Amino acid sequence: MGDLEEEYDYTKIPPTGSVEGIAAGAPEDSPRIGVYVCHCGINIKMVVDVGDVTRYAASLPNVVVARHYIFMCSDPGQDLIRKDLAEGRVNRVIVASCSPRMHEPTFRKTCSDSGLNPFYYEMANIREHCSWPHGDFHKEATEKAKELVRSAVARSALLEPLEEKLVDVKPEVLVIGGGVTGMYAALDIANGGYKVHLVEKKPSIGGHVAQLSRTFPTLERAASLLTPRMIEVGAHPNIDLMTYSEVEEIGGYIGNFDVKVKRKPRYIDTEKCKDCEKCVAACPVTDVPDEFNEGLSTRSAIYIPFPFAVPPVYTVDAEHCLLLKEGKCGDATLDGVKEGKEAPPCLEACPGAIDFGQKEEIEELTVGTVIVATGYDIVEPTVSAEYKYGVYPNVITALEFERLTSPSGPTGGKIVVNGKEPKDVVFISCVGSRNKQVGNEYCSRVCCMYIAKQAHQVKEQLPDANVIVTFQDVRAFGKGFEEFYGDVKKEGVFYMRGLPGEIYKKPGRDRVVVRGENTLLGEPYEQEADLVVLGVGLAPNKGVESIISMLKLSTSVDGFLMEAHPKLRPVDTATDGIFIAGCCASPKDITDSIAQGKATASGSLLYLVQGRAVIEPAISQINEEICIGCARCVDVCPYGALELDEVRHVMTVNEAVCKGCGGCNSVCPSGAATMKHYRDRQVYAQIEALTEITDVGMLAELESAAAAVAAEASAGATDTGSETGEGEGTETEAVPSAG
Amino acid sequence: MGTLYEDMVACGGEIFGDEHIETLRECVQCGKCTASCPSGRNTALRTRKLFQMALTDMREEIFNSPELWFCSTCYTCYERCPKGVKTTDLIRTMRNLAAKEGHMSVPHRMIGVYVMKTGHAVPLGPAQKELRKAVGLDEMAPTAQKYKDQLEQVQTIFRTTGYDAMIDFDWDTMNLKGMDKGGKK
Numbered sequence: 001m002g003d004l005e006e007e008y009d010y011t012k013i014p015p016t017g018s019v020e021g022i023a024a025g026a027p028e029d030s031p032r033i034g035v036y037v038c039h040c041g042i043n044i045k046m047v048v049d050v051g052d053v054t055r056y057a058a059s060l061p062n063v064v065v066a067r068h069y070i071f072m073c074s075d076p077g078q079d080l081i082r083k084d085l086a087e088g089r090v091n092r093v094i095v096a097s098c099s100p101r102m103h104e105p106t107f108r109k110t111c112s113d114s115g116l117n118p119f120y121y122e123m124a125n126i127r128e129h130c131s132w133p134h135g136d137f138h139k140e141a142t143e144k145a146k147e148l149v150r151s152a153v154a155r156s157a158l159l160e161p162l163e164e165k166l167v168d169v170k171p172e173v174l175v176i177g178g179g180v181t182g183m184y185a186a187l188d189i190a191n192g193g194y195k196v197h198l199v200e201k202k203p204s205i206g207g208h209v210a211q212l213s214r215t216f217p218t219l220e221r222a223a224s225l226l227t228p229r230m231i232e233v234g235a236h237p238n239i240d241l242m243t244y245s246e247v248e249e250i251g252g253y254i255g256n257f258d259v260k261v262k263r264k265p266r267y268i269d270t271e272k273c274k275d276c277e278k279c280v281a282a283c284p285v286t287d288v289p290d291e292f293n294e295g296l297s298t299r300s301a302i303y304i305p306f307p308f309a310v311p312p313v314y315t316v317d318a319e320h321c322l323l324l325k326e327g328k329c330g331d332a333t334l335d336g337v338k339e340g341k342e343a344p345p346c347l348e349a350c351p352g353a354i355d356f357g358q359k360e361e362i363e364e365l366t367v368g369t370v371i372v373a374t375g376y377d378i379v380e381p382t383v384s385a386e387y388k389y390g391v392y393p394n395v396i397t398a399l400e401f402e403r404l405t406s407p408s409g410p411t412g413g414k415i416v417v418n419g420k421e422p423k424d425v426v427f428i429s430c431v432g433s434r435n436k437q438v439g440n441e442y443c444s445r446v447c448c449m450y451i452a453k454q455a456h457q458v459k460e461q462l463p464d465a466n467v468i469v470t471f472q473d474v475r476a477f478g479k480g481f482e483e484f485y486g487d488v489k490k491e492g493v494f495y496m497r498g499l500p501g502e503i504y505k506k507p508g509r510d511r512v513v514v515r516g517e518n519t520l521l522g523e524p525y526e527q528e529a530d531l532v533v534l535g536v537g538l539a540p541n542k543g544v545e546s547i548i549s550m551l552k553l554s555t556s557v558d559g560f561l562m563e564a565h566p567k568l569r570p571v572d573t574a575t576d577g578i579f580i581a582g583c584c585a586s587p588k589d590i591t592d593s594i595a596q597g598k599a600t601a602s603g604s605l606l607y608l609v610q611g612r613a614v615i616e617p618a619i620s621q622i623n624e625e626i627c628i629g630c631a632r633c634v635d636v637c638p639y640g641a642l643e644l645d646e647v648r649h650v651m652t653v654n655e656a657v658c659k660g661c662g663g664c665n666s667v668c669p670s671g672a673a674t675m676k677h678y679r680d681r682q683v684y685a686q687i688e689a690l691t692e693i694t695d696v697g698m699l700a701e702l703e704s705a706a707a708a709v710a711a712e713a714s715a716g717a718t719d720t721g722s723e724t725g726e727g728e729g730t731e732t733e734a735v736p737s738a739g
Numbered sequence: 740m741g742t743l744y745e746d747m748v749a750c751g752g753e754i755f756g757d758e759h760i761e762t763l764r765e766c767v768q769c770g771k772c773t774a775s776c777p778s779g780r781n782t783a784l785r786t787r788k789l790f791q792m793a794l795t796d797m798r799e800e801i802f803n804s805p806e807l808w809f810c811s812t813c814y815t816c817y818e819r820c821p822k823g824v825k826t827t828d829l830i831r832t833m834r835n836l837a838a839k840e841g842h843m844s845v846p847h848r849m850i851g852v853y854v855m856k857t858g859h860a861v862p863l864g865p866a867q868k869e870l871r872k873a874v875g876l877d878e879m880a881p882t883a884q885k886y887k888d889q890l891e892q893v894q895t896i897f898r899t900t901g902y903d904a905m906i907d908f909d910w911d912t913m914n915l916k917g918m919d920k921g922g923k924k
Contacts, residue, residue, distance in 0.1 A: 386775070386819060430769075435821035472769035501774030501819060515780075519770035522785050 008138040010046045015039070015070045019055050021063035031157040032064045034090035035149060036081060038072035038097035040127055045070075047131035049142045053096065056146045060153045064090055073103050078110045085114035092156045096124035096149050117161035119617070119677055124152040147690055154689035158682045162617040167656045169255035169368040169607045172197065176247055176547060177373035179207020180226065180590055181582030181597040183233050185371045188601030190238035194608050197240045197365055198233065199247055199261055201543065204309035206230055207375055209590060211292060211399065213406035213413070216453040216589075217484030223408065227308045234310040243311060248362065250370070250550045251640070253656040254577030254613045259365040265358035267316035267324075272353035275304065275312045282349035284329065288320045290410075294400045297410035302346050302354075307408055316346075316354070323356065369577045369604040372561065373597060374547065376538040376583035379432030379440060386502040387428065387534055393418060394512045395503060395532045398450055405457050415461055415531070418510060422465060422530035425458050426514045427451045428500055429471040433537030442558050444537030444587040448475045451535045452485050455493040467493045468527060470500050470516060478589065503532060538587035551578055552638070560586045571599045576613065579603050618677035619658040620665065624650045627672035633664035743798045743836075750839075751832030755825065760832060762824045766790045772816030772826050784809035786816055786826055793833065802837040808844035838905060848906040848915055855903070856913055858883025858893045 026032055035057035039045035050068045057066035065084060069077045072095050084090045093116065095107050100123045108118035126145040134141040173189050175182045178200030186196040198205070210230075212222035233239055242261055249260040283300035290299040292306050301320040304312065316324065322344075323329035323337065329344035336342030337356050347354050381389035381397050389395050394417055396404070403409040404416075415422065429451060433444040451469055458467050474495065476485040489495060500516035514527045540559040548555065553573055554562040561580045564572040571579050579600035582593040607613050620641070629649035633642050641658035642651050651664075651673070664673040665680075674680060740746060744763065751760040772786040773779050779786065784806045792801050801807055807830070816826045837843065850860050859882070863871075868878045879885040883893055897903050909916045 384819075430821065436823035437819070437821060472767060498770030498774060499821070501771055501776070501815075515774060517770045517773035517779070517785070517787075519768060519773070519787065522788060524773060524776075524780055 008049060010042065010049075013039075013045060013049070013051050013068075016068060017051060017054060018065060018067035019058035021058040021065050022060070023062045023064045026062070026064065028088065028091075031062045031092050032090050033060075033062045033092040033094060033153055033156050034081065034084050035060075035063055035066040035094045035096065035153065036072050036077075037066065037068040037126075037149070038077070038095060039068065039070045040097060040131075041071065044097070044127050044131040044145075047135050047138055047141045048126055048145045049138065052142055053126070053145045053149060057094075057096075057149050057153070060150055062092070062157045063153060072097050073106055078107075081107070081110050082114050085111070085116055091116065092120050092122070092159065094122045094124060094149070094152045094156055096126045096145065096152070098127040099125050099129075119162040120156075120159050122152045122156040122159065124148040150692075151686045151689040154685040155682050158679070158685055159677070160679070162676055164617050165615045165655060166612040167253070167255045167615055169611055169613050170366050171195065171608050171611065172365070172367045173369050173371060173604050173608070174199065174247075174250075174257065174259055174365065174367040175371045175373060177207070177375055177582070177584070178202075178205030178233075178241075178243065179373060179375045179582065179593075180209045180229075181375070181593040182207075182371065182373035183229055184594045184597035185373060185581060185601045185604075186233060186239055187229065187236070188598050189604055189608070190236045192601070192605050192608070193238070194605070195238050195240065197242060197259075197261070197367065199245050200241075200243045201246050202305065203244045203266070203313075203315040204230075204305045204311070205233060205241070205243060206306075206308075206310065208399075210306060210308075211294070211406070212402045213409070214453060214457065216449040217478075217480040219453065219456070221407075223308060223406075230308065230310040241311065242363070244315060245363075247547055247550070250547075252366075253654075254575075254615075255368050255607065256656070257367050257370055257577065259367060259370075261363045261365065263361045263363055265318075265360055266313070267318075267321075267354060267356050267358050268314050269353045269355050270311055270313045272351075273313040274351070274353070275314070276351070278349040278351070279314060279346040279354065282345035284345060285320055285322060288317065293403045293410050294397065296400055296403055314353075316356075369579065369607055370551065371579045371581060371597075371600045371604060372547065372551065372553070372584055373580075373582045373600075374541045374544040374584040376587065377541050379438070379444075379537045379539045381431055381534045381536050383432050383438040384435070384534075387431065387500070387532070388503045388505075388512070389534060392503065392505055392512050392532075394510075394530060395534065397534050397536045398447070398454060399536070401454050401533050405454070405461075415458060417531045420530070421462055422458075423462075424466045424511070424527065424529045425455075425468070425531045425533065426500075426527060426529040427455055427467075427469045427533045427535060428514075429469070429535045430499065431534040431536045432539070434472070440537060440539065440558065442537075442587070443475065445475070446587060446589050447535040447537060448473075449478070449481055449484070449589070451533070452476070452488045452493075454533060456488045456491060459488075459491045459493060468529075469493055469495045470498060470514075471495060472497070472499050478591070538583055541584060544584070551575070553578070553580070558586075560584065571596050571603060577607065615656050616660055618675065619655060619660040620653045620662075621674055621676050622651045622653055623672045623674065624648070625672075626670045627651050628670050630669065632667050632669065633673055636663040636667050638663065742796050743793050743801070743833075744796070746836055747793065747829065747832050750836050751828065754832070755828050759825045759828060762822070763790055763793060763829055765822045766794075766824050767822055769821060771819050771821060772824075775815045775819050776810075777813060777815065778809050778811050782806065782809040786810070786830070789833070790824070790826075790829065793829070801833060802840060802842040805844060807833060807837060808847055843906060845915070851897075851902065851906040852908065852914060855894060855897060855908060858890045 037050045037054050039050055054066045054068045057063055067080055069080060071077050081093055093111055104123055108121050111121045112118040126148055130141050130145050172195040175186045175196055175198045178198055182198060183205060186198045189196045206226060209222055209226050215222050234241055244266055245261050245263045248262040250257060252258045279302045280300050283302045285301035287298050288301060289295040290297045301317045302314055304314050318324045323334055327334045332342035332344040378399050387395060404411055405413055407413045429447060432438055433440055455467050455469050458465050474485060476482040496518050498517045498519035500514045502515050503512050505512050511528045511530055514529050517524045556562045561584050563570050563585060564574055571581050573580055581596035581600040627650040629644055631644050633651060639657050639659055641654045642664060645652050660675060662675050665675050748757050748760045768787050770787055776786055778784050810830045812827050814827050820826055853862055854860055862884055872878050883889040907916045
């Protein structure tokens with residue numbers, strides 16, 4: 001290909017040019033196509049001969065003008081189209097440039113602004129499908145670009161105008177998850193004047209942030225940051241707070257999602273509960289691991305998760321309550337209690353708020369948009385078994401450390417291990433993150449900084465403690481992070497490079513030994529420690545699979561929810577009206593989670609404020625004249641958009657639900673189901689134009705290449721054949737000699 | 740001869756597959772291999788350092804360093820490497836290349852001598868023989884160490900593959916060339 005490359009010199013192509021098409025004199029009511037070939041700077045031009053493609057486009061049927069320009073998406077580029085439309089020169093527009101995902105909306109708008117139905121716009125992708133992948137093949141890429149343009153021209157002549165439809169948007173929003181992300185999303189929408197239903201699985205909102213002692217890098221108390229917001233959420237007239245509840249069913253479409261929420265019984269009348277704590281003292285169960293304290297302490301079966309919980313009411317834990325689990329508590333039986341004849345200790349102590357007669361309730365809602373903010377779980381620290389989490393009490397997770405240093409925690413904020421203040425504390429980074437062996441290749445983003453903060457907390461409380469942070473890289477990328485990291489080191493926290501290999505305990509010792517290598521010295525060490533804190537990473541919340549499947553959300557390979565575009569649409573999903581925010585999408589800190597929560601509020605408000613949403617018009621259409629009502633399309637439709645009209649015995653399409661995937665079109669035995677904008681005749685014309693080979697020289701080349709491939713394949717087959725032949729030969733020889 | 744990395748992919752790729760050896764480039768020098776290394780605790784072996792040297796093409800330095808031979812191939816680092824670098828197999832590949840180019844540690848060559856003489860890398864010694872006798876077994880196990888004809892087959896393999904030349908084996912003294920029977924120079 002070397003000689004061809006030398007022939008092609010893209011620097012000689014001028015920034016713009018135009019050629020009059022063969023259909024220049026065609027009547028006004030016939031298709032009059034304008035083809036606009038984009039250089040994309042040099043992205044397309046340095047591979048594809050755009051001048052040649054333009055000349056070729058002008059020679060195609062129905063083309064009245066072909067132009068090329070350095071950046072078609074720029075204002076002057078769009079002006080070329082606007083001018084041709086204003087002068088009545090063209091009535092169909094094709095831009096040969098990038099992917100429709102990039103600029104189809106841009107050029108559709110250019111057309112509609114100039115009075116042309118936007119569905120008369122067609123795109124030929126000569127960048128992602130041509131110049132980028134075929135960078136070394138100028139001649140072939142130019143030929144392919146011509147074919148793509150030819151195909152677009154064939155389709156363009158057959159396009160039909162379509163009208164975009166609008167649906168009303170119910171002015172209410174469902175937010176799933178009451179952590180800091182969901183709270184901020186809910187608050188913005190509620191303060192914007194719209195109703196929000198905030199569903200939280202646990203008895204209180206606040207999420208993981210409520211468990212934290214302080215935040216990095218400002219060292220503010222997490223509780224003092226969060227509590228005012230929690231109270232605001234709890235008291236907001238526009239927020240319908242549904243704690244201890246789960247989304248059971250969800251269906252519908254943008255503007256009209258139908259939701260069923262399961263409200264688990266708390267066995268407490270939330271209106272009457274005065275948060276007096278008398279029930280707790282009465283409850284005979286005292287050994288339930290306290291999940292808010294990460295199991296570092298225990299609680300009773302009737303409990304409030306933490307002192308500043310919202311709503312500030314108690315909950316009976318049905319899994320551990322003797323009366324609910326075993327039917328008997330003290331002398332009282334469940335039946336007796338329900339009849340009002342007997343009372344367990346809690347009921348006797350309570351001034352009238354406990355109600356064991358409560359039942360699970362299903363609440364039905366209709367909302368305009370849905371925000372998913374289901375958060376994260378920490379990675380199980382046992383995935384790195386060599387660190388002996390669960391074996392030695394000296395080894396704890398960073399979340400346990402948060403509880404240990406929190407004033408509301410089991411030690412009132414004192415750092416103690418086995419009842420003693422630790423003298424040597426080792427932090428280990430990247431536990432369960434950046435680790436292929438445990439299946440989490442990603443960086444969890446927050447660990448470096450929470451470790452720096454926690455190391456500071458040890459130094460602050462125990463200035464004489466020897467604090468070592470082991471690490472492979474320190475990622476201090478946020479605002480004020482690098483400065484904070486520097487400050488922590490100045491306080492005397494020693495950062496030692498290299499991930500420890502293992503932790504063990506010498507017989508008869510309380511302390512553990514951390515074994516590692518200081519990689520900067522190249523020296524192995526054994527460091528005794530009273531406390532080892534594992535910098536555990538963040539993983540997708542495990543309990544939300546049903547929500548993912550009900551909403552048909554996609555997940556990326558790491559298990560986090562997938563956004564519509566990783567850069568340009570970080571909180572949108574593939575489905576209009578469904579947004580994702582916070583750690584369910586990827587690990588992030590409080591700042592970024594709040595930013596995303598607010599972004600989803602903004603995305604939702606766009607629909608709520610307008611009160612309506614545009615429905616994609618390129619969807620399925622049933623020709624009722626031919627439809628036999630066989631309902632085969634119902635089986636393949638992933639969105640449940642098709643329904644049989646029992647009276648007329650034909651299929652009907654719910655236009656708001658249909659996404660235009662084309663499944664019904666392909667299974668329909670009578671040809672009644674077709675796709676608007678992708679009619680069979682439009683698609684077939686496109687395929688025919690693509691497969692029509694005009695360059696005779698290239699046809700010969702293709703044929704000889706195909707022949708060579710076939711010859712190679714048959715040669716391979718012969719090789720195998722001869723091997724088999726030998727084997728058979730030996731056998732046939734053997735037979736006569738035996739005979 | 741290409742770069743050491745290329746040669747490792749060519750040589751180790753034949754045994755383990757190219758992708759296996761290409762994991763060398765994924766090493767982030769986190770030090771978990773050296774931190775887990777039972778040999779490195781007592782020797783100068785720094786597994787991650789060998790990989791850094793390999794990637795900077797320090798061929799002669801690696802091949803002439805005794806540390807290359809200190810790995811006991813216990814595979815602990817292999818199991819713990821967060822990046823899935825095939826640590827132990829990379830070391831084995833480097834050893835293969837070193838041996839082909841005439842660098843092989845004397846203790847490793849001596850193991851070759853044992854195999855040559857007894858058919859075993861770890862032959863039965865007086866203590867094991869005593870133990871076998873004590874529990875009522877034949878002093879010698881029924882292996883190449885006992886049967887001369889089987890041992891000759893092992894020796895034939897070594898002659899045919901050129902392993903004897905690789906470790907500089909002297910068939911007259913049944914030892915490494917330039918060494919007495921006790922293995923000393």
